[in-house]
Amino acid sequence: xxxxxxxxxxxxxxxxxxxxxxxxxxxxxxxxxxxxxxxxxxxxxxxxxxxxxxxxxxxxxxxxxxxxxxxxxxxxxxxxxxxxxxxxxxxxxxxxxxxxxxxxxxxxxxxxxxxxxxxxxxxxxxxxxxxxxxxxxxxxxxxxxxxxxxxxxxxxxxxxxxxxxxxxxxxxxxxxxxxxxxxxxxxxxxxxxxxxxxxxxxxxxxxxxxxxxxxxxxxxxxxxxxxxxxxxxxxxxxxxxxxxxxxxxxxxxxxxxxxxxxxxx
Numbered sequence: 001x002x003x004x005x006x007x008x009x010x011x012x013x014x015x016x017x018x019x020x021x022x023x024x025x026x027x028x029x030x031x032x033x034x035x036x037x038x039x040x041x042x043x044x045x046x047x048x049x050x051x052x053x054x055x056x057x058x059x060x061x062x063x064x065x066x067x068x069x070x071x072x073x074x075x076x077x078x079x080x081x082x083x084x085x086x087x088x089x090x091x092x093x094x095x096x097x098x099x100x101x102x103x104x105x106x107x108x109x110x111x112x113x114x115x116x117x118x119x120x121x122x123x124x125x126x127x128x129x130x131x132x133x134x135x136x137x138x139x140x141x142x143x144x145x146x147x148x149x150x151x152x153x154x155x156x157x158x159x160x161x162x163x164x165x166x167x168x169x170x171x172x173x174x175x176x177x178x179x180x181x182x183x184x185x186x187x188x189x190x191x192x193x194x195x196x197x198x199x200x201x202x203x204x205x206x207x208x209x210x211x212x213x214x215x216x217x218x219x220x221x222x223x224x225x226x227x228x229x230x231x232x233x234x235x236x237x238x239x240x241x242x243x244x245x246x247x248x249x250x251x252x253x254x255x256x257x258x259x260x261x262x263x264x265x
Contacts, residue, residue: 001077001085003102005033006158007138009145011076018076020068023146024049028065030145032086032095034154036102041092048148066093104158107136111165114172123172130169137162167198177256179206190219194226197239204239208246208253216246 001013009030010019020026031048032040046058055061070082077085086095099105114129141158145151166189173182186203193199200223207216220235220243227233234240245253 001097001101003033003036003097004138005030006103006107006136006141008143009033011072013076016076018072019144020072022065022068025065025068027145027148027151028062029069029095030142031151032069032093033097033102034104034142034151036095036097036105037099039089039092039094044150045092048150051149103136107133110136111161114165115168118168118172123175126172127169127176130165130172133165134162134169163193163196167202170199170202174202174205175256179209182206183210190223195223195230197223197236201239201242204242204246205253213246213249217243220246 001011004010004012008019009026010017012018020029027049028045031045042059042062045062046054049062050058066086066088070086073080073082073085084096086093110129110133114126114133117123117129118126140155141162142151142155145155147155170182170186182202183206186199186206189196189199190203200219204216204219207213207219220239223239224235227235235243
């Protein structure tokens with residue numbers, strides 16, 4: 001069985017792909033999948049489904065959703081016992097999935113390998129692993145789920161992890177001197193994430209290395225206006241040092257390799 005949660009949630013096997021049609025049944029399945037091979041307690045599931053106002057029938061209704069999921073598993077995997085895949089304990093439920101069959105697990109392994117390569121200075125391998133991780137996202141994580149408290153937190157965590165890995169991949173590509181190739185992507189990221197300092201810093205550096213110093217300085221000024229107007233904050237010290245280095249055309253800015261600004265005015 002193959003499991004996807006980095007996009008639309010689905011299970012597939014033998015050329016068949018299934019997902020529950022009922023929103024709350026899908027919600028239960030998704031919470032079990034993002035915690036695959038670990039127990040999810042009954043109180044956690046009930047809180048996910050109904051927050052702090054569960055109905056009097058919450059437990060029996062949850063059991064109905066689990067029954068529906070087992071029927072779905074029986075349809076997908078007719079030769080296996082659904083109760084062996086979705087197990088019950090006195091405290092809750094767990095769904096058992098081979099780690100390599102879960103796209104989220106593969107993603108986390110690729111990101112970990114990419115970060116390790118980046119830290120070791122192997123920027124080519126870092127890019128290779130992190131791009132492979134990016135390809136596993138088929139859209140926003142848990143895209144077709146109406147989340148409760150726990151899944152909402154998971155969506156936020158996954159998006160933060162995706163952006164952090166993306167930032168590391170771009171850093172590796174800048175180290176390889178690929179600033180021209182990154183310009184379009186960085187413009188899009190800076191426009192989409194208008195207060196994300198790292199993407200603006202990377203865009204400033206790429207613009208400068210492409211001979212577009214005015215564009216790099218304008219990028220800083222736009223970000224500063226947004227931060228001051230929206231949050232009452234100035235850009236970080238790192239970003240301000242980069243701006244001053246660009247104004248001074250510091251030679252250090254043009255060096256490839258892992259970029260760490262040590263220039264001082």
